[in-house]
Amino acid sequence: MAKQPKTASKSTVTMTELVLPNDTNTLNNLMGGRLMHWMDVVTAIAAQRHSNRIVVTASADNISFKNPIQLGDVVTLTAKVTRAFSSSMEVYVEVYAENIPSGTKFKSHSAFFTFVAVDQGGRPIDVPELIPETEEEKELYEGALRRRQLRLVLAKRMKPEEATELKSIFFDQNIGKAE
Numbered sequence: 001m002a003k004q005p006k007t008a009s010k011s012t013v014t015m016t017e018l019v020l021p022n023d024t025n026t027l028n029n030l031m032g033g034r035l036m037h038w039m040d041v042v043t044a045i046a047a048q049r050h051s052n053r054i055v056v057t058a059s060a061d062n063i064s065f066k067n068p069i070q071l072g073d074v075v076t077l078t079a080k081v082t083r084a085f086s087s088s089m090e091v092y093v094e095v096y097a098e099n100i101p102s103g104t105k106f107k108s109h110s111a112f113f114t115f116v117a118v119d120q121g122g123r124p125i126d127v128p129e130l131i132p133e134t135e136e137e138k139e140l141y142e143g144a145l146r147r148r149q150l151r152l153v154l155a156k157r158m159k160p161e162e163a164t165e166l167k168s169i170f171f172d173q174n175i176g177k178a179e
Helices: 032-052 135-154
Strands: 013-018 054-060 074-084 086-098 104-118
Touching: 013 032, 032 054, 032 074, 032 086, 032 104, 074 104, 074 135, 086 135, 104 135
Parallel strands: none
Antiparallel strands: 013 074, 054 104, 074 086, 086 104
8 A cells, every 4th residue: 555645845844952061072062962962863753753654864965064052952853754765764954053142143053964764673675755845945856866866976986987877076077968
């Protein structure tokens, strides 16, 4: 029985955390590992909402630490599925930090995570198709196949010449064409 397609909004999850002393390093900044844990949790919940299945993390793309988040800041993480493939889902997460007393808020991080839905035995299982609705969701959806192929090429699970969506990036399409 085919699963009914779902919209990205059905998978949206927002999680809020307060940065406490146990979450920080010796400079009183949020430890990167703690933030990655929170990102993994919120994206996993989004993937579970989309698939109605147990999910396992397959990858996390380029989490770079540009802006420190400080002790006492409130961290808000929002995640949603951007595209579903056969058993895998790409999930986008945005992280905002807010210092409530000063009234400052900034985007500190964003990343793409990939999850695979599995059955009780841990075997991959099909997930519903995703239907993007907003312009942002459509842009994320369109780029997801390129990001997926890039992940597979970098993991050596796909040959670069098989990555149809990446050919325009890696290969000059005009070479050998008559003028």
